[in-house]
Amino acid sequence: xxxxLITGANSIKALIAIRSLGKKGIPVYTADxxxxxxxxxxxxxxRFYTCPQPATDLSIFISVLQSTLKKNRCEVLIPVHSADTxxxxxxxxxxxxxxxxPLHDYTILANVNNKGYLMKVxxxxxxxxxxxxxxxxxxxxxxxxxxxxxxxxxxxxxxxxSIGLSYVHSKDELISKFxxxxxxxxxxxxxxxxxxxxxxxxGYGVSLLFNKGDPRAIFTHKRIREYPITGGPSSFRVSxxxxxxxxxxxxxxxxxxxxxxxxxxxxxxxERKPVIMEVNPRFWGSLNQAILAGVDFPYMLYxxxxxxxxxxxxxxxxxxxSRNAFIDTVALLxxxxxxxxxxxxxxxxxxxxxxxxxxxxxxxPAISFLGRGIRELFYDKR
Numbered sequence: 001x002x003x004x005l006i007t008g009a010n011s012i013k014a015l016i017a018i019r020s021l022g023k024k025g026i027p028v029y030t031a032d033x034x035x036x037x038x039x040x041x042x043x044x045x046x047r048f049y050t051c052p053q054p055a056t057d058l059s060i061f062i063s064v065l066q067s068t069l070k071k072n073r074c075e076v077l078i079p080v081h082s083a084d085t086x087x088x089x090x091x092x093x094x095x096x097x098x099x100x101x102p103l104h105d106y107t108i109l110a111n112v113n114n115k116g117y118l119m120k121v122x123x124x125x126x127x128x129x130x131x132x133x134x135x136x137x138x139x140x141x142x143x144x145x146x147x148x149x150x151x152x153x154x155x156x157x158x159x160x161x162s163i164g165l166s167y168v169h170s171k172d173e174l175i176s177k178f179x180x181x182x183x184x185x186x187x188x189x190x191x192x193x194x195x196x197x198x199x200x201x202x203g204y205g206v207s208l209l210f211n212k213g214d215p216r217a218i219f220t221h222k223r224i225r226e227y228p229i230t231g232g233p234s235s236f237r238v239s240x241x242x243x244x245x246x247x248x249x250x251x252x253x254x255x256x257x258x259x260x261x262x263x264x265x266x267x268x269x270x271e272r273k274p275v276i277m278e279v280n281p282r283f284w285g286s287l288n289q290a291i292l293a294g295v296d297f298p299y300m301l302y303x304x305x306x307x308x309x310x311x312x313x314x315x316x317x318x319x320x321x322s323r324n325a326f327i328d329t330v331a332l333l334x335x336x337x338x339x340x341x342x343x344x345x346x347x348x349x350x351x352x353x354x355x356x357x358x359x360x361x362x363x364x365p366a367i368s369f370l371g372r373g374i375r376e377l378f379y380d381k382r
Contacts, residue, residue, distance in 0.1 A: 003027035003074040004302055005065065005099065007088070008081025009039030009048065012324065012356050015365050016288045017080060017298040018042050024299055029072050031065065032081075041364040047072070054087040061087070062094055069098035076305045077101050078298070082160045085282045086110060102305040104259045109281045112256060116157045116194050118279055125255060127248055128275045130196040136189045141178055144195060145171040151198040154178055157191060160280070162232040164193065199275050201267040203234070204242060206249035207290055209300055209310075210258035215250050216304065217313045219295040221286055224321075227331040233285035235328035239293040239320040242266075245274040252276070261297055286322070288356045293320040322354040326373060 004021055008014050009030035015038050022028045022044020030039045031049040033056070040048035051064035065088075069077060077099040079085040088095060089106040103109065111117045119132045133148065135141045154177055156164035164181060168174040174195070181193050203223035209216045225236040249264035263284040265277040283297070290297055294316040304310040336344045358366045 003072050004076040005029045005074045007031045007079045007084040010034045010037035013283045013287045014039045014080040018044050020298040041368045043362050074099050080283050100305040102260050102301050108256050112279050112281050114157045122276050130199050133195040145174045153196045154193050156193050199267040201269040204266045205263050206246050207263045209261050212259050213257040217295050219290040221289045225331045227327050235331045236323040237286050237289050289322045292354050293317045324356040
């Protein structure tokens with residue numbers, strides 16, 4: 001069986017992909033700029049390679065991956081980290097002599113990752129989005145601040161997780177936080193953050209695999225808790241079905257003739273209206289949830305790359321819960337502090353099931369993750 005190289009090995013989603021493919025008997029090689037990357041501790045990582053971050057030394061990053069693919073006769077290259085994904089997509093022709101790269105075209109990936117561009121396209125197509133404001137000057141910002149309904153949200157056009165995300169509750173707070181964001185991230189006026197109405201509702205993710213514009217897998221989860229608790233990756237979630245939401249996600253990605261994996265994030269309002277929040281054009285933090293429910297995205301992506309197509313999977317187990325016990329514990333404690341709901345204590349007593357990191361079959365990554373957290377805890381106390 002041909003091997004695979006997974007980059008961005010220090011992330012939890014990379015660890016999940018490593019385990020998924022390794023359990024199928026596929027030789028898995030891993031790479032990251034961090035020496036003791038989380039995924040490198042997995043027994044399913046045959047060998048780990050250190051490479052620089054693309055932004056630090058692009059030429060060496062490409063060279064290390066090329067030599068690794070060639071040396072280990074890897075037939076597939078799967079990036080996981082956002083920075084790796086965009087660079088590998090942009091320079092796909094440099095890797096294709098050595099391996100198949102199941103990514104969409106770079107221009108489309110970059111455009112979809114841009115929340116401003118995505119909101120404009122989705123709105124033009126008639127899909128539900130938050131009311132969105134684009135400003136290119138502080139005079140325009142002042143006008144918006146006087147007309148928008150609060151609370152509102154400031155978002156970087158290009159970011160992952162909750163980086164650069166701010167919630168504002170007044171005109172003065174909007175102006176001050178908007179200016180602080182532009183200064184912190186050194187943004188030009190053409191790339192100023194977008195401003196959106198705050199959507200009340202539960203968070204959902206529709207994960208998909210496409211083969212040149214045709215869907216091959218669909219999976220939906222509902223967020224129960226997330227961290228940061230004000231908006232971030234899910235720490236506890238459950239598998240569900242949302243047909244209207246799923247149709248919107250499929251139709252949106254069909255518009256881009258999508259190829260590879262992606263997750264469309266939604267809010268479901270109290271009126272049961274799904275609203276598009278963003279698209280993650282790469283593997284996502286709750287990847288383990290889909291695998292547990294019966295949609296093995298890493299293996300399906302690998303198979304599609306090697307064989308040219310894969311048998312579709314549109315049905316899966318409902319009500320399957322999964323969590324990241326380490327991060328979810330922090331989320332629970334912060335939620336209790338914010339809400340005063342002491343009944344959440346019972347969740348802390350639960351024995352972790354279907355955990356993203358904990359595994360009796362592959363225990364070292366969890367030990368490494370816990371050790372890293374303890375070191376950070378002591379470091380923060382100094």
